[in-house]
Amino acid sequence: MNTKFSVVIFVAAVSLAATHVVRAQGQAPAQTAKPVTTLTSPVTGNAVTGKKLYYDHACYSCHGFNGETGARPFVPNWPANLATERSFTAFLRGRANIAPVQPSTSMPNYPVESVSDAQAKDIYAYIRSFKSAPPPVEKIPVMSQILAAAKKPYKQ
Amino acid sequence: MPKSSKLAVNRRGFLKGAATAAAGAAAIATHVPESVDAQTQPAVGGRPNTPAPPPTTTQLERDAGAVRPPAGGNARAAVRPGSDLMVQVLRDLGIEYVAANPGSSFEGIQESLINYGNPPNVMPEFITALHEESAVTMAHGYGKATGKPMCALLHGTIGIQHAAMSIYQAYYDKTPALLIAGRDLGFIAAHSANDMAGMVRSYTKWDATPKTIEESLVAIQRAYNEAITPPCAPAMVVIDIDLQKEEAGAIKVPAYQPPKISGVDPGQAREIAKSLLDAQNPRIAVGRLRTPDGVRLAVQLAELVGASTSTSATQGPMSFPQRHPLCGPGANTSYDYTLGLEQPGTVSLTGPSLATLLSRDPTNIGFGGIAPGVSRAGGAGRGGRGAGAPGRTVDIDAEASLPAIIDEVRRQMSPDKQRVIQERSAKHATANQTARIDALTRALEQRRAGWDASPISTARVYAELWPLIVDEDWILASPSNFSGAHNAQLWDHNKPYNYLGGQGAGGMGYGAPASVGAALAAKGRKQIVINVQTDGDLNYAPGVLWTAQHHQLPMLTVMHNNRAWHQELMFVEYMCGVRGRGTERGHIGTTLRDPFIDYRMMAASYGMAGEGPITDPVKLGPALKRGLASVKKGMPYMIDVITQPR
Numbered sequence: 198m199n200t201k202f203s204v205v206i207f208v209a210a211v212s213l214a215a216t217h218v219v220r221a222q223g224q225a226p227a228q229t230a231k232p233v234t235t236l237t238s239p240v241t242g243n244a245v246t247g248k249k250l251y252y253d254h255a256c257y258s259c260h261g262f263n264g265e266t267g268a269r270p271f272v273p274n275w276p277a278n279l280a281t282e283r284s285f286t287a288f289l290r291g292r293a294n295i296a297p298v299q300p301s302t303s304m305p306n307y308p309v310e311s312v313s314d315a316q317a318k319d320i321y322a323y324i325r326s327f328k329s330a331p332p333p334v335e336k337i338p339v340m341s342q343i344l345a346a347a348k349k350p351y352k353q
Numbered sequence: 354m355p356k357s358s359k360l361a362v363n364r365r366g367f368l369k370g371a372a373t374a375a376a377g378a379a380a381i382a383t384h385v386p387e388s389v390d391a392q393t394q395p396a397v398g399g400r401p402n403t404p405a406p407p408p409t410t411t412q413l414e415r416d417a418g419a420v421r422p423p424a425g426g427n428a429r430a431a432v433r434p435g436s437d438l439m440v441q442v443l444r445d446l447g448i449e450y451v452a453a454n455p456g457s458s459f460e461g462i463q464e465s466l467i468n469y470g471n472p473p474n475v476m477p478e479f480i481t482a483l484h485e486e487s488a489v490t491m492a493h494g495y496g497k498a499t500g501k502p503m504c505a506l507l508h509g510t511i512g513i514q515h516a517a518m519s520i521y522q523a524y525y526d527k528t529p530a531l532l533i534a535g536r537d538l539g540f541i542a543a544h545s546a547n548d549m550a551g552m553v554r555s556y557t558k559w560d561a562t563p564k565t566i567e568e569s570l571v572a573i574q575r576a577y578n579e580a581i582t583p584p585c586a587p588a589m590v591v592i593d594i595d596l597q598k599e600e601a602g603a604i605k606v607p608a609y610q611p612p613k614i615s616g617v618d619p620g621q622a623r624e625i626a627k628s629l630l631d632a633q634n635p636r637i638a639v640g641r642l643r644t645p646d647g648v649r650l651a652v653q654l655a656e657l658v659g660a661s662t663s664t665s666a667t668q669g670p671m672s673f674p675q676r677h678p679l680c681g682p683g684a685n686t687s688y689d690y691t692l693g694l695e696q697p698g699t700v701s702l703t704g705p706s707l708a709t710l711l712s713r714d715p716t717n718i719g720f721g722g723i724a725p726g727v728s729r730a731g732g733a734g735r736g737g738r739g740a741g742a743p744g745r746t747v748d749i750d751a752e753a754s755l756p757a758i759i760d761e762v763r764r765q766m767s768p769d770k771q772r773v774i775q776e777r778s779a780k781h782a783t784a785n786q787t788a789r790i791d792a793l794t795r796a797l798e799q800r801r802a803g804w805d806a807s808p809i810s811t812a813r814v815y816a817e818l819w820p821l822i823v824d825e826d827w828i829l830a831s832p833s834n835f836s837g838a839h840n841a842q843l844w845d846h847n848k849p850y851n852y853l854g855g856q857g858a859g860g861m862g863y864g865a866p867a868s869v870g871a872a873l874a875a876k877g878r879k880q881i882v883i884n885v886q887t888d889g890d891l892n893y894a895p896g897v898l899w900t901a902q903h904h905q906l907p908m909l910t911v912m913h914n915n916r917a918w919h920q921e922l923m924f925v926e927y928m929c930g931v932r933g934r935g936t937e938r939g940h941i942g943t944t945l946r947d948p949f950i951d952y953r954m955m956a957a958s959y960g961m962a963g964e965g966p967i968t969d970p971v972k973l974g975p976a977l978k979r980g981l982a983s984v985k986k987g988m989p990y991m992i993d994v995i996t997q998p999r
Contacts (some may be wrong), residue, residue: 257997258917263997266806304927342819346845347845351847
């Protein structure tokens with residue numbers, strides 16, 4: 198198998214984040230809503246079912262297993278598309294008409310035949326269970342060591 | 354000229370049959386120790402397998418090169434076989450290692466490698482590879498770590514074809530390698546051809562099929578010189594088995610003449626030196642040079658003229674030290690003159706591209722990025738010139754040009770200029786250090802995301818590694834592009850060989866064998882090699898782990914085990930989405946599950962110590978410490994880490 202060089206470009210591009218949605222020719226304009234750090238909208242889906250769906254549909258491949266790593270993390274800076282169940286479902290559906298043939302910056306489309314409305318709510322419930330609480334840099338000894346090493350004088 | 358008269362049997366079958374026969378004979382004639390006998394397992398059908406006898410002390414010493422060739426030599430077919438002289442040529446060239454998977458068409462050279470000279474099997478040392486692709490990729494990794502060729506032996510048509518992918522990658526990567534292919538016209542017909550090098554001619558720099566011993570010796574020297582002359586690339590010599598076995602008599606090994614690599618002429622050197630010295634804020638953009646000496650000269654020039662510099666050291670080897678006080682944007686980012694060393698600039702010194710070798714592609718295969726107009730991806734790629742470079746390009750090797758430019762700078766230097774340069778350099782140093790700390794602070798803030806996550810974040814893998822190796826002499830030999838490339842932001846790449854960069858042509862199966870090649874270079878230089886190994890990549894030819902263990906190489910392998918060919922998973926998921934047919938089957942053909950692969954067990958089966966799979970991030974740091982302790986003692990180590998996808 199040969200790996201494509203466009204990989205990194207593509208990876209960098211696949212996104213849930215509305216701020217990263219790229220406008221395809223003649224298609225919907227990019228959204229510009231700002232991300233939020235706290236979501237309070239109602240959650241009605243089943244997170245346990247949603248976890249299986251998150252894995253089955255390989256959502257983790259771009260967003261990490263916890264939503265905070267990978268090509269397009271969304272925790273803790275939640276994009277506007279994840280503000281509510283409704284906006285999330287609409288976002289999943291809205292990809293069909295803007296997905297170009299070439300690998301691009303868009304995430305896959307999820308039509309109702311692939312992910313039902315109820316399943317979308319379950320996935321949303323699982324996503325909303327993600328909590329990101331990494332320690333601050335100064336509380337991570339390794340990171341303090343990295344910073345300290347960088348401050349040492351350069352030795353040839 | 355003696356001719357081989359072997360039975361025409363399949364090579365692998367022949368070797369297997371011979372081994373079985375030998376083992377059988379030995380079982381009859383040799384006492385089998387109880388412990389070995391106890392390991393005998395019943396085979397299918399109820400008959401016990403016959404264990405191979407353990408090696409004798411003499412055999413082990415011979416394997417280790419500790420046995421001198423027999424004195425006298427009257428019984429030998431040739432007192433001074435041609436292959437002894439060929440090995441002497443390799444010795445004179447400073448070839449440290451010859452990697453090969455054994456093949457009958459080079460048995461003469463192999464015998465000379467392990468028995469000729471005093472001590473034998475040293476400089477070069479025979480490195481046992483389990484696949485020709487591994488052997489050549491070892492040479493690829495070694496070549497990038499040192500800037501000089503390692504040798505790989507290839508058996509006939511089949512060995513060359515096994516090696517083809519690796520040759521292709523080294524070619525794209527403009528990395529020197531010396532390839533010697535054995536040909537045995539009297540043995541298996543399918544293993545020979547009239548023009549064996551023709552199979553890889555379009556992606557090697559030079560080749561020859563000499564007809565005499567004398568021609569063979571010259572051809573090896575020429576191939577070496579071609580490989581290290583820009584554009585650097587693999588070069589191949591095909592040597593018939595008969596020439597290897599033939600009595601050389603009074604033939605002398607020709608004296609080696611290194612190649613003359615042209616740099617800028619005196620007028621150009623004068624002009625460049627003047628521009629650097631007259632500029633208020635000169636800059637030197639440093640790309641990938643050929644050798645560590647080129648890097649040393651680039652540093653010398655930058656310090657002489659007080660220029661801020663850019664570096665490609667975070668993308669690959671042989672570039673400007675990242676933490677050097679002059680490396681960075683500098684105190685003033687309005688540069689009035691930029692000298693590009695294998696990089697764009699006001700004046701760019703750029704050595705010949707692979708496109709200059711297109712005459713070796715007469716059927717116009719037209720490799721993308723080298724042949725014009727092939728790729729839709731745009732740009733000329735690594736092999737080509739690169740698009741959109743501003744300024745004037747001088748088609749000449751940068752490294753070879755540096756001595757003349759440095760001489761001219763010294764000649765044109767005045768005390769006034771020196772004073773200005775010193776002041777400017779001090780300002781650059783302060784600004785660059787501030788910029789570096791700012792960038793690092795931002796990078797750390799980004800990379801703490803998912804710090805405690807399980808599976809373990811790739812950023813944490815690189816972050817945990819850095820404090821453990823920062824004071825070591827290290828080589829990161831595996832490409833980091835599929836693992837987040839966190840080294841680029843978190844680590845400092847100050848030595849020409851710190852990071853060896855990508856695969857060359859983006860082909861998989863590269864990381865482990867390239868790391869083994871780098872570890873060969875590291876072994877005698879008190880260096881250690883880090884191999885952050887993607888799982889899909891390792892499974893192409895994992896037998897290279899055995900080579901690392903067998904030759905006791907200082908290589909720490911840390912698995913970036915996301916249990917997938919992850920990039921392809923994303924591509925397929927994307928395509929499923931575009932076509933609206935559901936993404937839940939995107940894992941088919943793109944993931945490594947059912948069952949998961951246990952890489953610690955894999956390493957253990959090759960005799961390598963290791964641990965894992967590790968899923969708890971807290972356990973990662975201690976495991977890395979144990980691994981490095983092993984590697985610093987000269988023994989490879991494997992840590993299987995279950996990671997986030999990227």
